[in-house]
Amino acid sequence: MELLKGKKGLITGVLNDKSIAWAVARTAVQEGAQIVMTNTAVANRLGQTANLAAQLGCPLFEADATSLEDLDRLVDSTMEHFGGKFDFVLHSIGTSPNIRKHRAYSDLDYSLMGKTLDISALSLHKMLQTLYRKDALNEWGSVVALTYIAADRAVCGYNDMADAKALLQSITRNFGVIYGSERHVRINTVSQSPTATTAGSGIEGMEKMLEWSNRVSPLGNASAQDCADYVCTLFSDYTRMVTMQNLYHDGGFSTTALSPASME
Numbered sequence: 338m339e340l341l342k343g344k345k346g347l348i349t350g351v352l353n354d355k356s357i358a359w360a361v362a363r364t365a366v367q368e369g370a371q372i373v374m375t376n377t378a379v380a381n382r383l384g385q386t387a388n389l390a391a392q393l394g395c396p397l398f399e400a401d402a403t404s405l406e407d408l409d410r411l412v413d414s415t416m417e418h419f420g421g422k423f424d425f426v427l428h429s430i431g432t433s434p435n436i437r438k439h440r441a442y443s444d445l446d447y448s449l450m451g452k453t454l455d456i457s458a459l460s461l462h463k464m465l466q467t468l469y470r471k472d473a474l475n476e477w478g479s480v481v482a483l484t485y486i487a488a489d490r491a492v493c494g495y496n497d498m499a500d501a502k503a504l505l506q507s508i509t510r511n512f513g514v515i516y517g518s519e520r521h522v523r524i525n526t527v528s529q530s531p532t533a534t535t536a537g538s539g540i541e542g543m544e545k546m547l548e549w550s551n552r553v554s555p556l557g558n559a560s561a562q563d564c565a566d567y568v569c570t571l572f573s574d575y576t577r578m579v580t581m582q583n584l585y586h587d588g589g590f591s592t593t594a595l596s597p598a599s600m601e
């Protein structure tokens with residue numbers, strides 16, 4: 338449909354072909370966008386990131402999203418590549434060292450929790466602040482970050498990622514006021530269904546969560562590709578007046594208490 342014809346964007350978080358960011362990158366290119374991909378040095382070396390970037394013929398830049406120096410360099414390189422400002426950014430970054438080390442929510446290591454919050458939430462603020470300072474985004478540009486319903490309602494097993502997602506959503510609103518009123522740039526979060534990815538597989542009981550959520554949601558779980566299609570509409574000019582929202586993309590899960598399939 339060439340929804341993104343003429344647009345240029347930065348996509349974070351492509352680790353492998355299961356990554357939600359990979360579906361977004363592929364779809365954005367299909368819709369006519371030019372993109373740049375970025376991930377950490379480790380992901381670029383050990384994941385499929387370099388191969389996938391080559392498949393799309395787009396540059397791959399290295400940046401740890403918790404490092405202001407890296408973000409500074411990333412935004413400069415992206416602007417240099419595009420020859421100026423760009424139009425959209427996908428924040429698709431999350432991990433919890435506490436979950437990886439099997440620390441329960443009632444027995445958290447606080448220095449690891451600091452890392453969870455830094456990687457999964459503050460990285461959005463750092464990214465926005467860098468983009469804003471360098472005036473890197475075009476007017477009516479769009480930033481989308483991915484979140485999960487555990488930010489709003491308790492979901493057992495999601496651990497300190499729930500706190501990180503609540504912070505991510507708050508940053509979206511608070512930076513959204515500034516970026517919207519001063520530069521007409523919009524910032525939203527998309528609250529996606531549980532999805533079988535590398536980050537998702539770290540959550541305790543993920544298989545059961547996928548099945549339960551699929552039963553409760555009247556439309557079933559939204560896939561990574563469904564998410565990509567939705568995110569690309571948010572990058573497009575058809576959603577220019579949407580900002581500072583947490584947009585549920587979950588087959589109706591968030592507003593369902595009981596569905597026929599969940600009764601069984």
Ligand SMILES: NC(=O)c1ccc[n+]([C@@H]2O[C@H](COP(=O)([O-])OP(=O)(O)OC[C@H]3O[C@@H](n4cnc5c(N)ncnc54)[C@H](O)[C@@H]3O)[C@@H](O)[C@H]2O)c1
Pocket residue numbers: 349350351352353355356357358376377380400401402403428429430431432456483484485528529530531532533534535536537
């Ligand atoms: N999978 C799900 O069930 C689900 C549901 C809702 C929201 N989300 C969110 O979607 C986003 C993408 O996750 P995914 O499920 O596609 O998994 P994924 O593992 O493919 O993606 C996570 C990405 O974060 C990157 N990352 C980690 N630390 C980083 C750092 N310091 N700097 C830069 N990048 C870093 C990883 O390299 C990886 O590419 C995350 O924010 C996740 O919380 C996932």
